[in-house]
Amino acid sequence: MGILYLILIFAGMYVVCVELEKACADSAHRLKIPESIAGATLLAVASSAPEFFTSFLGAVIHKVFAVGLIAILWSAIFNVTVIPGMSALMSPKPLKVVPTVIKRDCVAYAAITLLLLGLIEDGTLSRTDALILLGAYGLYVYVLFLMVGDHEESAEHEPLPLWRTVLGMLGGIALIGLLCHFMIVVGEDLVGAEKPHLLLLLSALVFAPGTSLPDLLLSTISARKGAGSASISNAFGSNSFDLSVCLAAPVLVVGDVPIDTGGAVIWSIWFLLGTVALTMLLVRTGYELTKKEGALLVGTFVVLAGTLVYLTLRGAPA
Numbered sequence: 001m002g003i004l005y006l007i008l009i010f011a012g013m014y015v016v017c018v019e020l021e022k023a024c025a026d027s028a029h030r031l032k033i034p035e036s037i038a039g040a041t042l043l044a045v046a047s048s049a050p051e052f053f054t055s056f057l058g059a060v061i062h063k064v065f066a067v068g069l070i071a072i073l074w075s076a077i078f079n080v081t082v083i084p085g086m087s088a089l090m091s092p093k094p095l096k097v098v099p100t101v102i103k104r105d106c107v108a109y110a111a112i113t114l115l116l117l118g119l120i121e122d123g124t125l126s127r128t129d130a131l132i133l134l135g136a137y138g139l140y141v142y143v144l145f146l147m148v149g150d151h152e153e154s155a156e157h158e159p160l161p162l163w164r165t166v167l168g169m170l171g172g173i174a175l176i177g178l179l180c181h182f183m184i185v186v187g188e189d190l191v192g193a194e195k196p197h198l199l200l201l202l203s204a205l206v207f208a209p210g211t212s213l214p215d216l217l218l219s220t221i222s223a224r225k226g227a228g229s230a231s232i233s234n235a236f237g238s239n240s241f242d243l244s245v246c247l248a249a250p251v252l253v254v255g256d257v258p259i260d261t262g263g264a265v266i267w268s269i270w271f272l273l274g275t276v277a278l279t280m281l282l283v284r285t286g287y288e289l290t291k292k293e294g295a296l297l298v299g300t301f302v303v304l305a306g307t308l309v310y311l312t313l314r315g316a317p318a
Contacts, residue, residue, distance in 0.1 A: 023168030050211035053180035059250035074208035088294025130248035137244035
């Protein structure tokens with residue numbers, strides 16, 4: 001029954017995230033926020049809400065910060081491999097990528113990932129570290145404003161009724177929080193509290209892809225229509241939000257949290273850096289992704305997932 005509950009939870013997340021994204025897009029339009037800024041702020045709230053609540057509730061209520069951290073890291077790995085890979089596979093022609101994605105979003109995301117790696121080197125993520133992560137994200141958004149200037153306008157958009165926008169945002173955020181709470185509870189029941197290494201695997205290989213499912217479905221649908229290039233920019237933009245805001249918020253509430261720098265967390269960060277470098281390399285060659293390169297990215301995720309299972313089970317207590 002636990003598996004069925006998770007499937008229903010992920011289906012619910014997809015429906016709610018779609019409505020939340022509509023509400024956030026409408027809010028950005030009402031506030032006349034340029035499209036690229038909206039993608040890194042309000043729209044990031046919609047696409048990253050599951051990761052945020054998995055991290056926040058995992059730390060504050062369930063006292064398992066590592067579950068949220070692993071979910072964010074593997075959601076990021078999923079976003080930079082499977083989402084662009086599947087978008088390339090579904091696209092009727094090679095997936096064109098705007099050069100700005102590499103020069104701005106990918107570089108910023110790689111920098112935040114390296115920053116996180118440096119902050120947890122001492123085995124602790126502190127409130128000071130959390131403020132540094134928030135500052136890095138604030139700097140990223142500020143750079144976006146500088147790059148946009150006055151020439152970019154907010155995207156054309158048919159406004160929703162104000163009541164629906166407010167209800168969509170508040171109701172969507174509340175429902176995502178509730179679904180994430182149930183997801184963690186079901187996960188703990190499935191593997192048992194006495195086997196934390198299995199809960200981390202479940203977080204990496206079930207929670208992370210599940211919370212990224214809305215982005216995957218929306219990106220592949222766009223790619224089939226020949227408009228999937230934005231999926232890569234959105235993937236890197238939302239990942240920057242995940243690694244900074246979604247990790248910083250629970251730490252600011254609960255205080256210093258220990259990080260196991262010899263296990264799944266550190267492996268996952270190195271895996272993430274590798275996949276970011278691979279995606280940037282593939283995209284940089286002609287600023288497009290072919291179907292073969294898309295298959296390589298999807299295959300990379302499968303190999304890394306298998307490697308994580310092997311390393312985790314090998315180091316698990318008997």
